Amino acid sequence: MSMQHEVLVVGSIGLDSIKTPFGEVFDVLGGSAIYFSIAASFFTSVKLVGVVGEDFPKQYVELLKKHHIDLSGLQTLSGKTFRWKGNYGYDLNEAITLDTELNVLANFNPQLPDVYKDIKYVFLANIDPELQLHVLNQIKKPEMVVCDTMNFWIHGKRDSLIKTLQRVDIAIMNDTEARELCQESNLVKAGRIIRSWGPKRVIIKKGEHGALMFANGSFFSAPAYPLEEIFDPTGAGDTFAGGFVGYLASCGQINDIDMRKAIIYGATMASFVVEDFSVQKTSSLNQQEIKDRYQEFQNIVRFGE
């Protein structure tokens, strides 16, 4: 039997107001740490580090507890919870941000409870790379550090971001971000450039085109699940990371095939989250639905020897 690890995640927690061609919601549960935690909770135990305001609804705290997410690292500060308001057009490729209110996130200074400091598996969700590093510095002996980022930090804090990347085992970002970070349109080259900064593996997410993983001597291409309707793409990347890191943490010893399986579990969870707003779909999944969709991915790529 393999040893299962717990996962620590640090990232944003927010209340999102979203409009897509299929509907509209106000102040629903969102944020990178949330999407990650719910997805990862199907594979292992999650310890969350984040901040909310006094207005954070109790029902959302209950939802996280229902998924056995450890909230010892959740700070509640006086003031309002981070809010994001965005729209998607018919192609659903990119969110148009209408409004961002940082609120309590502006003063977020993540301090890990002592019981969190022995954690081995860490996911640094999309927040300021300086905060990512600040969290990482509090962990005694991390064994597997995975990070995500976004264009905002690539443009605004490129040097800090590269410093963070030097400390991580696996970097995850989307294709546009990889191209911008590396100033290189060829993704194979971009994958090599990012690896040269430190990460042993780089995962490039390509939305409807699936994902690529670059490692020393191994290249993996994962398909996307064929969805005719993307109800709301918000949180797809963080949910992918949740399935990916959650599965890895559940493995104990990890080889290249485990890494590939983990990507498919990430893609599986991401294919669910976009079927509804917020974490409505992922928070109500069962293990059999996850296993069934994982198997569908096998059917999507198999061909003869």
Place this chain on the structure above:
Amino acid sequence: MSMQHEVLVVGSIGLDSIKTPFGEVFDVLGGSAIYFSIAASFFTSVKLVGVVGEDFPKQYVELLKKHHIDLSGLQTLSGKTFRWKGNYGYDLNEAITLDTELNVLANFNPQLPDVYKDIKYVFLANIDPELQLHVLNQIKKPEMVVCDTMNFWIHGKRDSLIKTLQRVDIAIMNDTEARELCQESNLVKAGRIIRSWGPKRVIIKKGEHGALMFANGSFFSAPAYPLEEIFDPTGAGDTFAGGFVGYLASCGQINDIDMRKAIIYGATMASFVVEDFSVQKTSSLNQQEIKDRYQEFQNIVRFGE
């Protein structure tokens, strides 16, 4: 042992002048029927239908003969061979056409030699859909008709194109073309729309993102081969079709897995052709190189059960 079929292709034959960030060539062998024929010739016998002018270099005729391509259907008309001149920028996504001289192609009226009319496997390469239909009408009992097209016909002859599609078994086009033809950004939906017009299978090529195949009850996602340099993308689509149809024709009976294998052979051939100008790389391949790269595709997609 399965019965091997011959393949008939009708399409353009041209002399291309191409400039990419890696080099420049003048009046080299090109055209959809050429790229297709060379690739398909590694799998089965090819019968070519096309037109050239009196200036078509003898060395190119010799090259085609070396690949055992049947040239009974090659017309030589008085005048000059079709010429295309294009450039590619650093992202190599789309050719910028600098000049097109139709020359003898303007008066092309494909007449099949009698020995061609019993053919079972047909590839209608990218030419005027009315010419595609005109060729198809001359074939007595085609068993497998595959066609390609391009934006030019989608904009200019949409109705004729849809008439041709009603008569084909497998339609191949790229993602931009599928989206434009169907006025639909979601490729899964576009695949369904095109299938509703007649083709039992639709293959959507996505360049660096691989290819998708849609069929009744089967969805296949093929990866792209991870190339750091694309020397010249000209002819990649027709070469893909050559590997695809050539392999199918070599199978005899065809099931869904054969279709998937055929796509990977198409992707294999396409990954070679972009490594050099014109058909320089594909025309000098050997069977082992093709098999080895096909196997590499297995390594790119495999993950655990």
